[in-house]
Amino acid sequence: MLNIQTRQEGNASVVTIQGKVNFEVTAQLRDVIRDTVTTLLPKLLVINLEGVSFIDSSGLGLLVAARNSVDKNSGKLHLCGLPPQVKKTFDQTNLTNYFSIFATEQDALRGA
Amino acid sequence: MQKGLVLVVDDEAPIRDILSFYLKRAGYQVLLAENGRQALEEMAKLQPDLIISDLRMPELAGDEFCQIVKGNPATRDIYFVLVSAMDGSASRIGGLNLGADDMIAKPFHAQEVMAKVASAFRIIEMQKEIKRQNQVLVRFQERMTAELNLAAKLQMGLLPEAPGEVSCVHYHHRYLPAEGIGGDIYSILPMPGGGVAIMIADVSGHGVTAALISAMVKTSFGNQIHLSDSPRIWAERMNRDLVRSTLEEQFATAFLAYLDPASHQLRYVVAGHEPAFRIPAGTPKSPEALHGKGFMLGIDESLPFDELSAPFEPGDRIILYTDGLVEVEREDRQFLGNDGLLGYCADLPQDGEAAVGHLLEQARAFHSPNPFVDDVTLVLLDRVR
Numbered sequence: 478m479l480n481i482q483t484r485q486e487g488n489a490s491v492v493t494i495q496g497k498v499n500f501e502v503t504a505q506l507r508d509v510i511r512d513t514v515t516t517l518l519p520k521l522l523v524i525n526l527e528g529v530s531f532i533d534s535s536g537l538g539l540l541v542a543a544r545n546s547v548d549k550n551s552g553k554l555h556l557c558g559l560p561p562q563v564k565k566t567f568d569q570t571n572l573t574n575y576f577s578i579f580a581t582e583q584d585a586l587r588g589a
Numbered sequence: 590m591q592k593g594l595v596l597v598v599d600d601e602a603p604i605r606d607i608l609s610f611y612l613k614r615a616g617y618q619v620l621l622a623e624n625g626r627q628a629l630e631e632m633a634k635l636q637p638d639l640i641i642s643d644l645r646m647p648e649l650a651g652d653e654f655c656q657i658v659k660g661n662p663a664t665r666d667i668y669f670v671l672v673s674a675m676d677g678s679a680s681r682i683g684g685l686n687l688g689a690d691d692m693i694a695k696p697f698h699a700q701e702v703m704a705k706v707a708s709a710f711r712i713i714e715m716q717k718e719i720k721r722q723n724q725v726l727v728r729f730q731e732r733m734t735a736e737l738n739l740a741a742k743l744q745m746g747l748l749p750e751a752p753g754e755v756s757c758v759h760y761h762h763r764y765l766p767a768e769g770i771g772g773d774i775y776s777i778l779p780m781p782g783g784g785v786a787i788m789i790a791d792v793s794g795h796g797v798t799a800a801l802i803s804a805m806v807k808t809s810f811g812n813q814i815h816l817s818d819s820p821r822i823w824a825e826r827m828n829r830d831l832v833r834s835t836l837e838e839q840f841a842t843a844f845l846a847y848l849d850p851a852s853h854q855l856r857y858v859v860a861g862h863e864p865a866f867r868i869p870a871g872t873p874k875s876p877e878a879l880h881g882k883g884f885m886l887g888i889d890e891s892l893p894f895d896e897l898s899a900p901f902e903p904g905d906r907i908i909l910y911t912d913g914l915v916e917v918e919r920e921d922r923q924f925l926g927n928d929g930l931l932g933y934c935a936d937l938p939q940d941g942e943a944a945v946g947h948l949l950e951q952a953r954a955f956h957s958p959n960p961f962v963d964d965v966t967l968v969l970l971d972r973v974r
Contacts, residue, residue: 538837570842572884575888575892
């Protein structure tokens with residue numbers, strides 16, 4: 478089960494994801510992120526991964542695609558709240574150095 | 590349009606005549622029988638779409654006749670209307686429990702029967718349509734399954750024949766695609782001067798798309814090793830190939846290595862992949878993980894890759910695998926992870942084929958009863974001289 482919530486904080490859009498991000502749920506998540514980026518054109522997109530227990534390669538691919546689409550609109554993508562298991566996956570794939578990653582959502586919003 | 594065929598079963602001739610008259614006038618074809626036994630004989634010659642049968646008849650009564658029709662797979666889809674003089678809900682329920690599709694109470698108005706017949710044929714047409722569509726789906730599925738099986742065989746053909754040897758390396762593998770066909774691939778190729786080029790990759794996603802990209806990764810690798818002996822340059826060029834030829838969410842993790850037998854060095858790049866393990870010769874075994882921090886292939890053309898190196902001497906063993914082997918979530922939310930797998934490597938059989946089988950079984954036992962959910966590839970390389 479994947480739980481996705483979106484909300485606005487000033488110029489920023491915040492997407493909060495909870496659950497396991499794998500092949501079966503990427504379509505659902507992709508739609509939410511695409512809708513958010515194309516309709517709101519946020520200057521800053523924050524994706525909060527605090528409640529994510531696991532992310533597989535298709536989930537990582539989705540985040541990379543999200544960064545590309547935000548880049549195209551001259552916006553920024555900030556990730557925050559990576560739990561240890563997710564952090565490990567990011568470290569192993571060196572994506573820690575590809576994304577702007579913050580400890581908390583507040584930091585991610587301030588880091589604009 | 591030709592209307593359907595109705596079998597009227599009744600021991601009273603006037604009732605058969607009346608129903609026959611109305612049915613024919615409405616355009617249906619009609620078969621007649623005096624009892625269940627005769628009806629079965631008629632049905633052996635020509636199968637009706639609809640049966641209207643009396644309940645009480647000599648030789649074979651309507652209830653038994655209905656059970657025979659509904660109990661036979663060849664005839665059970667025939668719409669069956671039971672006509673009964675016993676009115677009331679008890680009789681209705683009894684009739685429907687026998688498997689009849691509908692009931693008519695005697696005495697009846699011919700118009701009532703004709704209305705039921707019309708409604709029955711609407712249902713019969715719908716059922717026929719569903720059957721037709723189902724057949725189309727089944728045929729489609731059979732064709733897809735056959736094609737997938739063929740593709741899976743072709744994909745197995747992309748893998749090195751194992752066990753095998755290239756130059757000074759003997760190798761063994763286990764390859765378990767999650768859906769018959771998968772995104773894992775590996776390759777071991779000879780280089781000029783006795784060197785060995787080694788690659789294992791895991792393409793994001795599953796199924797046919799991942800399999801196609803895995804073939805692309807293998808081709809790209811095969812091209813690069815003729816142009817350079819540096820895994821860093823292979824990674825950069827394979828990355829570029831993948832960025833240019835795939836969609837934005839598609840990429841691959843990979844471990845690329847070049848064994849130079851003269852210097853006993855393994856130069857390698859970890860592109861977002863699980864660390865390989867090196868098990869040095871001699872006892873006690875102290876396996877080490879060859880970690881590295883590199884991006885996955887296919888994200889961005891400008892991303893850099895680092896080349897690392899480790900000794901690989903005669904008697905040493907290297908273990909390569911994809912994350913499907915260690916990333917199964919157990920009931921207690923534990924993952925084997927690469928640390929867990931590394932632990933198993935301290936105590937492997939000397940024989941390479943036995944060792945690769947043992948390691949796979951250890952991982953399987955850890956996740957049990959949960960099965961592997963992703964593609965799993967495990968490769969073992971022994972340097973024999």
